[in-house]
Structures are given as C-alpha cells and as structure tokens.
Amino acid sequence: MRNEAFREPMPMPNPSFPVKLHPRQTRKRAVGETLFVPHWHEHLEFLYFVSGNAVVECGSHPVECGAGDLCVVNGNELHYGICKSEDLSYYALIVDISMLHSYSWDAVETKFIAPIARSRILFQNRISGDDEIARCMLAIIREMESQELAYELSVKSHLYGLLSLLMRKYAAAPTELDAYRYRLKELERLTPVFVFIDEHYREKLTVQQLAAVAGLSRYHFSRLFKQATDKSLVEYVNLIRINKSESLLRNKSMNISEIALATGFNDIFYFSRTFKKLKKVSPTAWRNFER
Numbered sequence: 169m170r171n172e173a174f175r176e177p178m179p180m181p182n183p184s185f186p187v188k189l190h191p192r193q194t195r196k197r198a199v200g201e202t203l204f205v206p207h208w209h210e211h212l213e214f215l216y217f218v219s220g221n222a223v224v225e226c227g228s229h230p231v232e233c234g235a236g237d238l239c240v241v242n243g244n245e246l247h248y249g250i251c252k253s254e255d256l257s258y259y260a261l262i263v264d265i266s267m268l269h270s271y272s273w274d275a276v277e278t279k280f281i282a283p284i285a286r287s288r289i290l291f292q293n294r295i296s297g298d299d300e301i302a303r304c305m306l307a308i309i310r311e312m313e314s315q316e317l318a319y320e321l322s323v324k325s326h327l328y329g330l331l332s333l334l335m336r337k338y339a340a341a342p343t344e345l346d347a348y349r350y351r352l353k354e355l356e357r358l359t360p361v362f363v364f365i366d367e368h369y370r371e372k373l374t375v376q377q378l379a380a381v382a383g384l385s386r387y388h389f390s391r392l393f394k395q396a397t398d399k400s401l402v403e404y405v406n407l408i409r410i411n412k413s414e415s416l417l418r419n420k421s422m423n424i425s426e427i428a429l430a431t432g433f434n435d436i437f438y439f440s441r442t443f444k445k446l447k448k449v450s451p452t453a454w455r456n457f458e459r
Contacts, residue, residue, distance in 0.1 A: 173363040174246060176207040178262060185320050186211075186264035187327075189312040192218060194257050198454055200447030202411055203249030203256075212263045212284075213241035214330075215249075216305045220256030224249045226293045228398035233258075238295040238305060240334065243287050259309055268327060280335060290340040298337070304330045354396040358382060361393070369408050370432045375401055409433065410446050417455045424451050 180186040193203075203222060215224060217237045224231045224239045225248040232252075233239050241247045243265070265285045270277040283289040295301050308326045311319045364381050365373065378401065379389035390401070397404055409431040416427045428439035443451045 173359055173366060174207050176209050178209045178211055178264075180264065185323075186267050187312065187323060188262040189309065190260040190262075191313075192257055192259050196254055197251045197256050198447070198449055199251060199253060200449055201251040201454075202414060203251055204247075205411055206246055206248040208244055208246045209262070210243050210264075212243055212265055213247070214261040214263070214305065215239040215241065216259045216261070216302075216309070218257040218259070220254070220258075221252040222249055222256055222258070223252055224293070228396065229293065231293045233294060234296075236296070236302060238298075238301055240291045240293055240295065240338070242290045242293075243285070259305075261305070261308060261312070263327060267324070268331075280331065284331070289335070291334045292338040292340055295334075295338055298333075300333055301330070304333065354392055358393065358396055365405060365408055369405060369412060370430065372432075373401070373405055405432075406442050407446060410443050413439075413443065413451070414454070417451055420455065424455075427451070 178188070180188055197203075203224075206225075215233065215238070217233050217235055217239070219235045221232070221234045224233055224241070226239070226241055226245050227247075231239055265281065268281050269285075270281065280289070304326055308323055308330070311322045311326070361378050361382050364378065375386055375390055378393075379386045382389050382392075384392065393399075393401055393404070399407070413427050413431045416422055416430060422430065424440070425436045428434075428436045431439070433439035433442070440451055443449075443454070447454060
C-alpha cells in the first residue's frame, strides 16, 4: 500500500468532469501557519500563488513559492504547506488526469497521458517567471470560476496546453525520477510507522519502539527514516504534535499548559520553544491572531 495513512480522498463536485478549483485563499494568515497537513492523492495538483510567500514540501523537498509562481504537485507525491507571509493568496487546482485519456491508444495517450497518470513522467515542483504557464493557469482559473457555456471544452484544451508546456520545459530529469521512485518506495516501507505515530503522538515514542513497528534494526530504521522524511524521528514527531496543537489553540477551550500535555509535551517551555521554532510565533501569539 502507498502511504495509506496520508491518503486524502478526493471527491469531485462533478464526477463527469473531474477538475476541482479551490477558490483563491485570501484570509489573513499567521506566519508559520499550516496551509495543509502532509497528505497525498493520485491527482495532479497545481498551486498558483497570487501574493505572499509559502513553503510547500513535496516529498521531503522544500519548495519556496512567491507571487506568480506555480507549484506542481505530482500524483502520489506527499506534500505539506506552510505560510510564510500574512498576505498569502493562492489558488489550488486539482485534476484527475483520467479525464484526458484518449478513447484510442494514440500517440498522445501512449507517450504522455498514460505515463503521467502512472507517475512515470514527473514535473519539476517549482515554476517561476514563465509567462506562458501563468497565462495558461489564469485562463483555466477564469473558466472554472465563470463556468460559462462550454467551459469544460475550454478547460480541457488549456490543460492539454499546460501539460505540453510542462513536458517541453519542466519534465523531471531521469535521475530525479529515479530518486522520486526510490523515496516513494522507502516511504511505503514506513507507512506502519507513520500510522503508529499519528495514533500515539501523545505518548513517549522511542527509536527502538518504532524500529520494531517497521521490522527494522534501530540503525537501519534511523537511516531510512532520515532519508525518507529529511527529518530525525524527534523532529518529525514534534512536527506532528505541533500541528495537532493548532486546532486546540484555535478553539480556546484549553489553556497552553493543557494543550502541551494533550499533544505529548510534558514541559510547557519545551512546547513553547518548539512551537515558535516551527511556526515562527509563540503559541499565545498564534492563539490571539485574528483570522
């Protein structure tokens, strides 16, 4: 199974036209706020940034994005977003590539659509300063927002155009493709560990304990975990715990000490330091930030 713990169901508003546009995200955000937690889906996702800055981790690779940039999230790619400025504004377009399949096994199908759908062709994650790509994305966004007569035809044609541009300019090099496949395989081996952490993050977790969950030696587990996530076990568990604390801070039903204990931190000062390190603001400032 491929990282089932992080798989996000992706129902489409119109199953007969599987394209979803999340409206432009414009509300004021706190620097360090989680835009979306780690997850993956089979569909291609395009994040088009209108203003502000964000970091999108694709696999374990952080991608710095700013106004006018497009972040391409390949199918089955674990991704995670962090806000880096209060004026952040962006669109998220999610596409089920199956809508572009040909009814006959033609050159478009065999050379491009089928390999993209199977993650045999991957694209670079960050695209910056490309006017053609920007025009194509904005045209799709306009059509999806207006939904005028025959918008489906227009969106589909622009998607073919977008993929053509991506193929010509931004197809990942073979070495990057091999690295992606290797990272995906390694992440799959750690799926039971990710599930265990998500279910037991409030408890004390040790390398020995999680190595046993993975069926690996302590040394092999530590090396594999670092390679797959680009984080030590402590860094990863702290990230999960801090992400869990966000919703508790928002609803204000618990004080900071209670939230620290509820998310696996026995020391409120360590919780506060870790929160500020990851989110760039203190838990109190986060709680008081007007959304």
